[in-house]
Amino acid sequence: MRRISPWSTPALVVSAVLITFVITAGPILVAGANPIEAYVAFVVLPLTSQFTLLEVLVTSTPIMLTGAAVAIAFRAGYWNIGAEGQLLLGAIAAAGIGTLVGGIPPILALPIMVAGGAIAGAAWAIVPALLRVRFGIDEVVTTLLLNPVALLLVNGLLHGPWRDPVTGFPESPRIAATAEFPTLVERSRLHLGFLLALVVIAAAWYVLARTPAGLRLRATGLSPHGARFAGINVGATILGAALVSGAIAGIAGVSEVAGIQNRLTGGLSPGYGYTGIVVAMLGTLAMPGVAVAAIFLGDLTVGASSAARSLGIPSQLGAVTQGVLLLTTVALLAVRRHRARRTDGADAGPGGAVDSAAEVAT
Amino acid sequence: MTFLVDLLAATLRNATPLVYGTVGETYAERSGVLNLGIEGTMYAGAFTGFAVAWVTGSPLAGLLAAIMVGILAGAIMALMTVTFGANQHVSGIGLTIGLIGLSEFANRLIFQGGELQRIQPMPTVNPLAGAGLLGGIFDQYGLTWVAFLVVVPAAWWVLQRSSFGLEIRAVGENPEAADAAGVDVARTRYLALIIGGALMAIGGAFFTLALLGSFTLDIIAGRGWVCVALVIFGRWRIGRGVIGALLFSLIFSLQFRLRILPEFAALPFEVLLALPYLVIIGALALSGRNVAYPGAYLKPYRRS
Numbered sequence: 001m002r003r004i005s006p007w008s009t010p011a012l013v014v015s016a017v018l019i020t021f022v023i024t025a026g027p028i029l030v031a032g033a034n035p036i037e038a039y040v041a042f043v044v045l046p047l048t049s050q051f052t053l054l055e056v057l058v059t060s061t062p063i064m065l066t067g068a069a070v071a072i073a074f075r076a077g078y079w080n081i082g083a084e085g086q087l088l089l090g091a092i093a094a095a096g097i098g099t100l101v102g103g104i105p106p107i108l109a110l111p112i113m114v115a116g117g118a119i120a121g122a123a124w125a126i127v128p129a130l131l132r133v134r135f136g137i138d139e140v141v142t143t144l145l146l147n148p149v150a151l152l153l154v155n156g157l158l159h160g161p162w163r164d165p166v167t168g169f170p171e172s173p174r175i176a177a178t179a180e181f182p183t184l185v186e187r188s189r190l191h192l193g194f195l196l197a198l199v200v201i202a203a204a205w206y207v208l209a210r211t212p213a214g215l216r217l218r219a220t221g222l223s224p225h226g227a228r229f230a231g232i233n234v235g236a237t238i239l240g241a242a243l244v245s246g247a248i249a250g251i252a253g254v255s256e257v258a259g260i261q262n263r264l265t266g267g268l269s270p271g272y273g274y275t276g277i278v279v280a281m282l283g284t285l286a287m288p289g290v291a292v293a294a295i296f297l298g299d300l301t302v303g304a305s306s307a308a309r310s311l312g313i314p315s316q317l318g319a320v321t322q323g324v325l326l327l328t329t330v331a332l333l334a335v336r337r338h339r340a341r342r343t344d345g346a347d348a349g350p351g352g353a354v355d356s357a358a359e360v361a362t
Numbered sequence: 363m364t365f366l367v368d369l370l371a372a373t374l375r376n377a378t379p380l381v382y383g384t385v386g387e388t389y390a391e392r393s394g395v396l397n398l399g400i401e402g403t404m405y406a407g408a409f410t411g412f413a414v415a416w417v418t419g420s421p422l423a424g425l426l427a428a429i430m431v432g433i434l435a436g437a438i439m440a441l442m443t444v445t446f447g448a449n450q451h452v453s454g455i456g457l458t459i460g461l462i463g464l465s466e467f468a469n470r471l472i473f474q475g476g477e478l479q480r481i482q483p484m485p486t487v488n489p490l491a492g493a494g495l496l497g498g499i500f501d502q503y504g505l506t507w508v509a510f511l512v513v514v515p516a517a518w519w520v521l522q523r524s525s526f527g528l529e530i531r532a533v534g535e536n537p538e539a540a541d542a543a544g545v546d547v548a549r550t551r552y553l554a555l556i557i558g559g560a561l562m563a564i565g566g567a568f569f570t571l572a573l574l575g576s577f578t579l580d581i582i583a584g585r586g587w588v589c590v591a592l593v594i595f596g597r598w599r600i601g602r603g604v605i606g607a608l609l610f611s612l613i614f615s616l617q618f619r620l621r622i623l624p625e626f627a628a629l630p631f632e633v634l635l636a637l638p639y640l641v642i643i644g645a646l647a648l649s650g651r652n653v654a655y656p657g658a659y660l661k662p663y664r665r666s
Binding site: 031079127131135136137141148149152153156274277278281321322323325326330335 | 396398402438442446447448449451452453455456457458459460461462463464466467469470471583584587588590591594630631632633635636639640642643646647650651652653662664
């Protein structure tokens with residue numbers, strides 16, 4: 001791939017983080033706290049004790065998976081903004097299967113549950129993908145609109161058939177003990193889901209970087225017309241990327257149910273699907289970057305929730321930071337691309353939906 | 363009969379925020395920019411409108427504050443997509459995440475997560491109050507009257523008949539040609555996004571200042587995304603978009619009435635609530651096949 005600029009990707013991402021911190025100093029000052037103290041609390045403090053460090057990994061687990069899901073779709077030039085809904089479908093499947101596998105040993109029960117969640121997530125992704133590939137209907141709108149529908153499905157189940165018959169709480173029955181993800185470290189919440197996320201990242205990296213399918217996917221994302229000209233079945237490639245993306249988001253839902261909640265709850269996902277977009281872009285759509293970005297955002301989230309208690313900064317600042325981070329990252333990527341084009345005199349590059357980020361990722 | 367009058371009145375009422383949002387998004391997209399910041403802009407409009415009205419006691423002050431926030435949101439979207447030429451999908455999602463986060467952050471600071479605060483909502487106006495039962499259809503909020511009688515015709519006229527509207531359409535179809543003809547592409551897109559942002563924010567503020575009189579989390583609940591779908595459904599035409607908003611609102615208002623009927627008691631109300639979203643996806647599947655997007659849709663423009 002052609003060299004793009006003298007500005008390396010890590011430098012760009014670090015700059016995005018620093019600019020974000022300058023911008024979010026505003027709301028921190030409004031909340032009556034010292035921004036420097038706040039950033040120490042957000043970024044550094046969570047890494048200083050074993051308990052909080054493990055919590056960072058726990059928090060990074062679902063967003064590493066949704067980040068990988070989003071990155072795969074974006075690399076194919078398919079704008080799947082529906083990871084939130086696909087995650088919820090995976091969670092529904094896990095909560096359902098988890099109650100049925102009581103007599104089955106974990107070595108079988110857990111793979112069944114993960115596969116079920118992946119299928120459910122892919123199933124939720126298939127309608128927008130088919131509409132896009134068959135009829136050219138914009139997937140952005142359809143994937144977005146299915147997110148509130150998935151949440152309504154969760155709430156409908158919790159207020160209807162799965163409501164706790166004894167307490168009346170909107171919580172599904174607890175999954176079988178054999179269906180729970182084992183914890184990796186004693187007296188912590190770190191569970192098998194984190195390892196699963198790392199395996200998914202490694203597998204996705206390998207497929208994208210080292211296999212013909214990955215090459216087809218990247219080529220489709222860079223230039224659908226060029227890919228079609230080169231004999232690639234663009235429709236099938238996009239459909240495949242969309243389904244894999246949905247399946248990985250579904251696994252994120254399984255991981256939250258089997259590793260943390262042990263049942264379906266209404267507040268299962270505080271927007272992990274949308275955070276996945278931040279993770280994917282901050283990781284510049286490359287799998288190692290996604291893993292690092294997920295851990296960084298996990299760090300910020302754990303830090304923000306403890307800073308809410310210690311410094312009186314509302315934890316909602318975490319969402320503000322995510323939004324600003326997304327804007328600064330994508331702005332810097334665009335500026336870099338523009339500069340590269342001016343200096344090396346390259347053409348307008350891939351048109352349509354494909355973004356600079358697909359160009360920088362390797 | 364009462365049911366029908368009631369349903370039609372609710373249809374106009376519930377269509378109002380969608381009309382503002384759809385017209386606003388149409389302006390953005392006709393200039394060549396998909397503004398996915400709409401969901402966050404509506405959310406921030408709803409919150410700002412409410413918070414300012416609560417502090418000042420004046421819903422009108424709340425509305426003006428919401429408009430200011432909408433203008434700012436549109437300007438940020440323009441800075442991202444026009445000045446930096448950044449990816450429009452990601453910029454819009456970032457704007458939405460940031461604005462929802464900022465609104466909830468401020469909500470926490472101002473109201474401390476205490477009990478739900480209320481304001482006196484804007485009154486309804488009914489010029490046909492004496493017209494018997496049917497007059498009930500027209501018992502609407504001022505913002506609803508303004509939406510249908512002022513904003514829609516004015517937005518249509520500006521976009522289709524004024525020279526400014528021609529410039530918006532030109533930079534959205536073919537910015538190179540527009541530039542060559544002396545149109546300032548960046549300025550036109552900034553203005554289209556700012557006008558659109560202001561309209562989206564009014565749509566959001568309608569929930570808190572008129573419809574509900576209070577602010578709750580997740581108040582927009584995907585209606586911004588509905589507006590984006592309605593723009594496609596309306597093929598980027600104001601009139602068709604408004605018809606789409608009315609149809610969506612009719613289904614929404616109908617399910618709201620169905621779920622209190624005893625026949626539907628066994629059905630979790632979420633099933634009916636999901637219906638409008640599924641209907642609009644179905645409508646897109648039927649009507650949105652290979653539609654002609656604005657020529658410069660999603661494409662940043664740089665002079666070469």
